[in-house]
Amino acid sequence: MTAGLGTQEDPDEKEMANVAKERDAIKENALKAYSFATHKAERGVLSANPVRLSLALNFSLFTCYCMGELEQAAKMSQRAIVVAKKKIDQVNDPEQKRDADAILKLLEDNVKGWKLELFGPDGKGDPADVKKKTEEKK
Numbered sequence: 001m002t003a004g005l006g007t008q009e010d011p012d013e014k015e016m017a018n019v020a021k022e023r024d025a026i027k028e029n030a031l032k033a034y035s036f037a038t039h040k041a042e043r044g045v046l047s048a049n050p051v052r053l054s055l056a057l058n059f060s061l062f063t064c065y066c067m068g069e070l071e072q073a074a075k076m077s078q079r080a081i082v083v084a085k086k087k088i089d090q091v092n093d094p095e096q097k098r099d100a101d102a103i104l105k106l107l108e109d110n111v112k113g114w115k116l117e118l119f120g121p122d123g124k125g126d127p128a129d130v131k132k133k134t135e136e137k138k
Contacts, residue, residue: 027066034059047083048091050099056080057107064114074114077107 037055045052056076064073084104091097119125 030062031067034062046087046090047080048085048087048100050096050103053080053084053100053103053107057103057110060107060110064110070114071118074111074118077111077114081107081111 034055038059041052041055057080060073060077060080063069063076081104084100088097088100088104091100115123
C-alpha cells in the first residue's frame with residue numbers, strides 16, 4: 001500500500017460483513033415471525049393441537065440452533081410439553097392425537113438431550129459453561 005492513499009478494505013471481509021448483517025436480519029425476522037405465531041396460537045389453538053406443538057418444536061429448534069440459546073430452547077420445549085399434557089385428553093380426532101403424541105415425544109427427546117448437554121450426565125453441570133462454548137463456536 002502506498003502512503004497517503006488510505007487503507008483498502010479487503011473485498012472478502014466486506015462481503016463477509018454484509019453476509020453477517022443479512023444473516024442477523026433474517027434471524028431477527030424469523031424470531032419476530034415465530035413470536036407472533038406463538039402469541040396467536042396461545043390465544044386461539046388448543047395447546048395439544050399438533051399444529052401448535054409443531055410450532056413449539058420448530059421454534060425451539062430455531063432458538064437452539066440458529067439463535068444459540070440452548071437453555072431457552074429447553075425451557076420453551078418443556079413449557080409446551082407441560083401445557084399440552086394438561087389438554088391432551090381434549091384432542092378427539094385419533095389421527096391428531098397420534099400426531100400430538102409423536103410431536104410431544106420429539107419435544108421430550110430434545111429436552112432430554114439439551115439438559116444432558118447443559119448439565120452433563122450427572123445433572124450437575126453449569127449452563128454458563130455451555131453458553132460460553134456456544135459463543136466460542138460463533
